[in-house]
Amino acid sequence: MGATLPAGEASAQTRAETLRYVTGNTVNSLDPSVPGSTRESFGLSMNVYDRLAAFGRKRLGDNWVFDHNDIRGELAERIDRSPDGRTFTFHIRQGATWHDGTPVTAEDVKWSLDRAVSARSLAPPQMSTGSITSPEQFRIAGPRVVEMMVERPDRLALSNMCVPYAIMINSTLAKRHATTDDPWALNWLKDNSAAGGAYIVEQHRPGTQTILRRNDNWRGGEQPGFRRVIVQTVPEVATRANLVERGDADLSIDLQPSDVAALAQRGRVKVVSVPQTNGFTHISMNNTMAPFDDVKVRQAIAAALPYQDMFQAALFSRGRALFGADWTTTPPNSDFPQPMPLHTNLERARELLRESGHPNGFSTTFTIGTGVSAWAEPMAALIKESLARININVDIRKLPDAQFNTGQAERTLPFYTEAGTAWLPAPDYFFRLYFTRPQRWNFASFNNEEINALTREAQFETDAARYDAACKRMIEILAAEVPLILAWQPLHEAVMARNIEGYTYWFYRQADFRDLKRV
Amino acid sequence: MSDAAQPAPRGGKWGAVGRRVGVRLLSAVPALFGVLIFTFLLMRVLPGDPAVFFAAGANAGQAEIDMVREQMGLDRPMHEQLVRYLWDITRGNLGNSMTTGQPVRTDLIERLPASLELTFSALLLALSLALPLGIVAALRPGTLVDHVVRFLCTLGVCVPTFVSGLLLIYVFYYLLAWAPDPTGRLDIFAATPPEITGFLLIDFALVGDWEGWRAAAGQLILPASTMALFVLAPLARMTRASMLAVLGSDFVRTAKSLGLSNWRIIVVYALRNALLPVLTISGIVFSTMLGANVLVEKVFSWPGVASYALDALLASDYAPVQGFVLLMATIFVMVNLLIDILYGVADPRASVA
Numbered sequence: 082m083g084a085t086l087p088a089g090e091a092s093a094q095t096r097a098e099t100l101r102y103v104t105g106n107t108v109n110s111l112d113p114s115v116p117g118s119t120r121e122s123f124g125l126s127m128n129v130y131d132r133l134a135a136f137g138r139k140r141l142g143d144n145w146v147f148d149h150n151d152i153r154g155e156l157a158e159r160i161d162r163s164p165d166g167r168t169f170t171f172h173i174r175q176g177a178t179w180h181d182g183t184p185v186t187a188e189d190v191k192w193s194l195d196r197a198v199s200a201r202s203l204a205p206p207q208m209s210t211g212s213i214t215s216p217e218q219f220r221i222a223g224p225r226v227v228e229m230m231v232e233r234p235d236r237l238a239l240s241n242m243c244v245p246y247a248i249m250i251n252s253t254l255a256k257r258h259a260t261t262d263d264p265w266a267l268n269w270l271k272d273n274s275a276a277g278g279a280y281i282v283e284q285h286r287p288g289t290q291t292i293l294r295r296n297d298n299w300r301g302g303e304q305p306g307f308r309r310v311i312v313q314t315v316p317e318v319a320t321r322a323n324l325v326e327r328g329d330a331d332l333s334i335d336l337q338p339s340d341v342a343a344l345a346q347r348g349r350v351k352v353v354s355v356p357q358t359n360g361f362t363h364i365s366m367n368n369t370m371a372p373f374d375d376v377k378v379r380q381a382i383a384a385a386l387p388y389q390d391m392f393q394a395a396l397f398s399r400g401r402a403l404f405g406a407d408w409t410t411t412p413p414n415s416d417f418p419q420p421m422p423l424h425t426n427l428e429r430a431r432e433l434l435r436e437s438g439h440p441n442g443f444s445t446t447f448t449i450g451t452g453v454s455a456w457a458e459p460m461a462a463l464i465k466e467s468l469a470r471i472n473i474n475v476d477i478r479k480l481p482d483a484q485f486n487t488g489q490a491e492r493t494l495p496f497y498t499e500a501g502t503a504w505l506p507a508p509d510y511f512f513r514l515y516f517t518r519p520q521r522w523n524f525a526s527f528n529n530e531e532i533n534a535l536t537r538e539a540q541f542e543t544d545a546a547r548y549d550a551a552c553k554r555m556i557e558i559l560a561a562e563v564p565l566i567l568a569w570q571p572l573h574e575a576v577m578a579r580n581i582e583g584y585t586y587w588f589y590r591q592a593d594f595r596d597l598k599r600v
Numbered sequence: 601m602s603d604a605a606q607p608a609p610r611g612g613k614w615g616a617v618g619r620r621v622g623v624r625l626l627s628a629v630p631a632l633f634g635v636l637i638f639t640f641l642l643m644r645v646l647p648g649d650p651a652v653f654f655a656a657g658a659n660a661g662q663a664e665i666d667m668v669r670e671q672m673g674l675d676r677p678m679h680e681q682l683v684r685y686l687w688d689i690t691r692g693n694l695g696n697s698m699t700t701g702q703p704v705r706t707d708l709i710e711r712l713p714a715s716l717e718l719t720f721s722a723l724l725l726a727l728s729l730a731l732p733l734g735i736v737a738a739l740r741p742g743t744l745v746d747h748v749v750r751f752l753c754t755l756g757v758c759v760p761t762f763v764s765g766l767l768l769i770y771v772f773y774y775l776l777a778w779a780p781d782p783t784g785r786l787d788i789f790a791a792t793p794p795e796i797t798g799f800l801l802i803d804f805a806l807v808g809d810w811e812g813w814r815a816a817a818g819q820l821i822l823p824a825s826t827m828a829l830f831v832l833a834p835l836a837r838m839t840r841a842s843m844l845a846v847l848g849s850d851f852v853r854t855a856k857s858l859g860l861s862n863w864r865i866i867v868v869y870a871l872r873n874a875l876l877p878v879l880t881i882s883g884i885v886f887s888t889m890l891g892a893n894v895l896v897e898k899v900f901s902w903p904g905v906a907s908y909a910l911d912a913l914l915a916s917d918y919a920p921v922q923g924f925v926l927l928m929a930t931i932f933v934m935v936n937l938l939i940d941i942l943y944g945v946a947d948p949r950a951s952v953a
Contacts, residue, residue, distance in 0.1 A: 101788065109701040116668045117654035117698040201667055203655070271701050287700040288707070289784065289903045315783050315901045319766060323774050329781040451914070483648035483916035490652045490665065520661045521652075 098308040103315040103330040108291045112270040113245040114202035123245040124591025130248035130276040131156040144355045145585035155301045166234030173225040179251040179277040187221045192252035194219045200265035204246035211241035233541045240505045251275035279595045306598030332577040341574045353575045355586040356401040359506035361418045364498045365524040365565040377437035379563045385430035387467045394459035403567040415552035417508035430471045442472025448497040450485035490521045504588045508552040509539035527564035628933040635929040648916035695919030704923040713798030715904035719889045722827035734839025753833035765826040765899035783901040823900040838881045842874040883939035887932045
């Protein structure tokens with residue numbers, strides 16, 4: 082910086098207007114829909130790109146969380162839905178421009194939507210969950226108006242316009258870098274942006290750091306508080322904690338629960354802890370593999386797990402328990418995930434095991450991935466100990482993440498734990514994604530005719546009462562069949578400088594810099 | 601290495617050295633080729649499907665997994681993949697990293713200077729400590745001094761680098777605030793020098809930005825010390841052993857009886873002769889450090905090649921791991937060659953063979 086006195090003041094000011102965010106992961110792509118892009122890439126793209134629509138946020142206790150039932154326009158200033166629920170009309174914000182200053186046109190929006198359903202990326206399968214599958218569903222209806230049509234009134238059609246993959250792209254710029262092999266400019270957009278969002282990418286070094294500058298012409302929402310944002314990769318978790326506590330960094334998420342507890346106690350930083358309302362940690366059994374194909378065996382395991390101890394050992398009870406509910410057959414409401422009637426009862430477990438024809442127990446393997454070993458290892462040890470009491474011998478196997486994921490996708494793991502989050506926390510979406518079809522995210526390989534039928538119908542159910550009833554029924558079946566055990570929702574914990582306000586928990590589990598301010 | 605049969609005229613000597621270096625480099629080609637094939641096969645034998653790992657988006661199913669597999673070229677038969685890989689290498693293309701989304705070559709070129717700078721600094725630091733310690737220990741074998749040196753070395757080698765690294769950070773950054781924040785090669789808010797060599801200390805010196813130079817050196821001290829502590833033991837112990845052997849030899853006794861000063865005997869006669877084994881071990885230590893400093897790079901967020909390769913390995917990302925191993929093998933060959941040439945400087949009887 083300069084040598085004169087006021088320059089020092091200016092640089093102090095710059096520091097106050099800069100947010101330094103340290104993360105263990107890296108931003109490896111500026112286009113979030115490229116296969117292999119990380120969670121950091123999703124978070125970054127929310128700040129760099131606009132979508133047609135966005136979720137609102139609401140208060141949960143002292144904290145902010147996203148609200149998927151409140152959808153507002155982002156690049157669209159108005160969204161009309163036809164009475165039959167099948168046509169959405171997006172009116173592009175007047176005066177909206179891209180980062181290069183050119184105006185946003187209906188052609189840009191149409192191109193971006195076409196790309197989301199046609200490119201060889203991870204966007205099309207996501208869009209299809211809202212019945213959005215083909216470019217023919219999008220139509221330019223005026224100079225700043227685009228229509229989207231779905232065959233049936235899908236409950237999640239509009240929600241899918243808010244997810245990270247639904248980015249709106251400056252098509253003139255992107256097309257300049259498209260090739261015959263790569264008509265949607267996937268390669269170019271991985272390292273470059275053609276966006277119009279709240280922040281402009283100033284420097285992008287994959288694997289080390291990405292620097293953002295505020296776009297002062299952005300009108301998609303309230304002007305963000307920080308002029309600059311530095312996203313820096315700091316692999317060592319203890320160092321990230323030190324940096325924030327010493328005041329050198331402003332924000333970090335995904336720290337170890339034990340570190341967060343200590344940081345909160347010392348009180349030099351602000352800790353925001355929000356239950357991951359759209360997430361869950363589960364203990365899955367392979368329902369197509371003996372002995373877990375027998376519902377009595379699954380119920381026996383569910384009755385034998387030491388829930389409270391696992392919760393304490395794995396997460397220091399920092400989360401929302403999904404066990405120990407006191408209802409028996411019918412859930413009190415249709416929310417999901419919600420606490421299930423799971424209780425530790427070894428006597429009952431032994432009885433169930435006898436009834437299933439395994440009076441002398443059996444042996445099995447419990448698998449954990451190295452990426453989650455911080456909480457999964459204590460959990461695995463307690464599971465082994467507890468199941469030994471009902472004569473089930475458990476071997477614990479720890480695998481590198483790539484190997485773990487392969488086993489999971491190939492359905493060769495009999496018994497394992499993992500955590501998942503659904504971007505769109507609608508109960509029917511949860512069930513469709515995690516409990517139906519022979520696909521990777523059906524963790525337990527569950528196949529229940531009634532749930533299959535219910536999810537097919539609920540997706541298009543416009544009557545609120547009937548939708549509620551269907552969701553409750555699915556939760557009942559889950560409680561009775563225990564294809565997998567829902568353990569808890571971990572807390573999403575963000576540690577930040579004490580003068581930072583507005584942190585919001587988003588469904589993609591990353592910080593949205595647009596929410597933050599230094600006060 | 602062999603004794604030179606006869607002294608050659610000056611120009612001819614350098615010509616001979618050049619020829620020998622050429623022969624040595626050529627003879628390294630089969631070894632490198634073997635390493636290439638071996639890593640290629642090894643990566644594919646390892647369990648863990650990269651396509652599954654990278655097609656991990658919500659709702660991504662078998663179709664997306666197949667798509668990623670095709671993009672990575674893994675849908676083709678193994679022998680075809682190998683031929684394509686070799687063809688790409690001859691054109692300097694090491695493939696693409698899925699982990700960072702960049703060509704492997706770009707990643708390695710960007711990260712190698714960081715690793716080299718750290719390793720060089722650590723080795724220099726280690727040598728500047730190990731040589732005096734080893735000499736002192738050899739001059740007073742069996743005394744308290746010797747034991748203290750032995751204790752220091754044992755301590756250094758016993759404490760894993762991630763422990764000593766975190767400990768140094770805790771004391772010098774967190775408690776005392778003497779060290780700058782231990783993330784990367786330069787303060788995140790500081791201006792970077794123009795890319796000339798990629799070595800920050802050299803680049804800053806070239807443009808004459810001494811403030812920047814001090815900042816870069818400050819960032820380097822803790823990670824370099826962490827690594828230096830770890831390799832102190834082999835260097836100091838080797839110096840001690842080698843010095844002991846030389847100090848007991850005839851020519852030192854002769855020098856003593858001639859009444860030469862102690863300083864002259866130790867530094868000029870004994871040390872120079874004792875350096876050969878130390879040089880050999882330094883070469884090995886350097887090559888090992890370069891690949892094995894992954895923990896130090898992780899702890900200090902150092903953007904080097906070792907942490908890059910580890911991330912790729914955990915994700916079963918083939919191309920970066922293969923590229924890294926090839927790079928390491930090449931560096932190993934170069935370092936060994938350099939050591940052999942340095943032999944000739946330390947001991948004129950030795951030459952490159």
